[in-house]
Amino acid sequence: AQMAMQFRGALLRPGDPGYDGARVVYNGMFDRKPGLIIRCSGTADVIDAVNFARQHDLVVAVRGGGHNIAGNAVCDDGLVIDLSQMRGVHVDRDAKTVRVQGGALWGDVDRETQAFGLVAPGGIVSHTGVAGLTLSGGIGWVRDKCGLSCDNLIAAEVVTANGELVEASEKKNKDLLWALRGGGGNFGIVTSFEFKLHPVGPIVAAAFPMYPIEKAPKILRQWRDFLEGKPDEITSAAVMWTMPVAEGLPPGAQGKAVVITGGVYAGDPNEGEKALQPLREFAEPLGEISGQLPYRAVQAAFDPFFPNTGAVHSYWKSVYANELSDELIDILADLGNNRSSSYSLINVPYFGGAVKRVKPTDTAFWTREPSYMLSLDGNWTDPSEREQHVAWVRQAWDRLQPHSTGAVYLNFMGEETQDPDAVVRAAFGDNYARLVELKTKYDPDNLFRMNQNIKPR
Numbered sequence: 001a002q003m004a005m006q007f008r009g010a011l012l013r014p015g016d017p018g019y020d021g022a023r024v025v026y027n028g029m030f031d032r033k034p035g036l037i038i039r040c041s042g043t044a045d046v047i048d049a050v051n052f053a054r055q056h057d058l059v060v061a062v063r064g065g066g067h068n069i070a071g072n073a074v075c076d077d078g079l080v081i082d083l084s085q086m087r088g089v090h091v092d093r094d095a096k097t098v099r100v101q102g103g104a105l106w107g108d109v110d111r112e113t114q115a116f117g118l119v120a121p122g123g124i125v126s127h128t129g130v131a132g133l134t135l136s137g138g139i140g141w142v143r144d145k146c147g148l149s150c151d152n153l154i155a156a157e158v159v160t161a162n163g164e165l166v167e168a169s170e171k172k173n174k175d176l177l178w179a180l181r182g183g184g185g186n187f188g189i190v191t192s193f194e195f196k197l198h199p200v201g202p203i204v205a206a207a208f209p210m211y212p213i214e215k216a217p218k219i220l221r222q223w224r225d226f227l228e229g230k231p232d233e234i235t236s237a238a239v240m241w242t243m244p245v246a247e248g249l250p251p252g253a254q255g256k257a258v259v260i261t262g263g264v265y266a267g268d269p270n271e272g273e274k275a276l277q278p279l280r281e282f283a284e285p286l287g288e289i290s291g292q293l294p295y296r297a298v299q300a301a302f303d304p305f306f307p308n309t310g311a312v313h314s315y316w317k318s319v320y321a322n323e324l325s326d327e328l329i330d331i332l333a334d335l336g337n338n339r340s341s342s343y344s345l346i347n348v349p350y351f352g353g354a355v356k357r358v359k360p361t362d363t364a365f366w367t368r369e370p371s372y373m374l375s376l377d378g379n380w381t382d383p384s385e386r387e388q389h390v391a392w393v394r395q396a397w398d399r400l401q402p403h404s405t406g407a408v409y410l411n412f413m414g415e416e417t418q419d420p421d422a423v424v425r426a427a428f429g430d431n432y433a434r435l436v437e438l439k440t441k442y443d444p445d446n447l448f449r450m451n452q453n454i455k456p457r
Contacts, residue, residue, distance in 0.1 A: 009041040028310040030071035051163040065129020120195040144353035145266035150181040155194040182365025201295035205265040205272025209288040213257040216333035232353030233267040240336030241345035250287020318412035319404035320370035340392035343379035366429040
């Protein structure tokens, strides 16, 4: 009642119309029931919500796009501060920057920036939230040319735990900007992001050949060799997956287990087609989606397979590797051929160029030196199968450990109950101590703890 008198956005309690829909997140593993969901209409609502939560000592979850694999966008009994109605995007063509509200999705950003042939580096699913992806890194299809999402963050407006709106930029609260570039949602609620833009699109060259998964050992070795000396314009990843039976997919690949050597060229599309051609010649593909495509279409290509409806249950784990040795490739191929679910996939993004040119201490995002991430993405639809699929991910992760650097990517990590602090420390490496100091400065009572949490001193 207190909040309803001053709040502009909707207040949703258990039993209210719209409550059940508002608590649904991407990951169906989490069926949590908040005591109150506050759908903020603007920054003033966020400030009031934070003050209300602090005054009443409530557990707080912050929701942007709701795609967090660990389910942190929703909580039981506490307060969900929902930014999903705050999706404004404003492009400054002269400055080549874009200002984005905290609840925007990457599809919202691409829609506006691509009208001018510009890109803010995002992820690979267009209905992923800008906030969650950026704050813990942001790996997309132009990373080798343009960097991670967090690398392109140049300013932000943040509601801190004391209810104050502060600017984080190179001129004000520079330490907070450093922390937001990869440090997660530990330091406040970002109501506005400002990104620098890059000239890419609206048409790009892309190659997504789909080879029989039985040939994965050979294909992955060829892909590894292709990456040596490639230009920064090419961003690439290898994926092992079972293609759905769906309209628009190559008929020969539908329902088949495949290894995809994907690539996108951030430059002239004609040059890009030539540069990407080797990815299409490793063997006879079952099918492919390749050629000159709208950048927005590339960004949305995986959308149907990761619906933000709670229909898919997911448990993911990730590690980094400095190289793809023959032994590691054979392990990955074996895992790809023996996934516990046809929905599950093994994703191996390559990192070079702009990602590696940033020093590990220049941003909170520490992991800059490894060339490969190995992401084990367990996905299924029957809730009763949870135990077997989680077990597959964990066992696969254990097999990869001897080849790992020890680091992890927090956006690709499921809920950890055994030793969450160790996971966080592994992600931040030598930046962890500085992040603890900044957490203590900006959120000393750990109000924002529904995340991969950095505990204050």
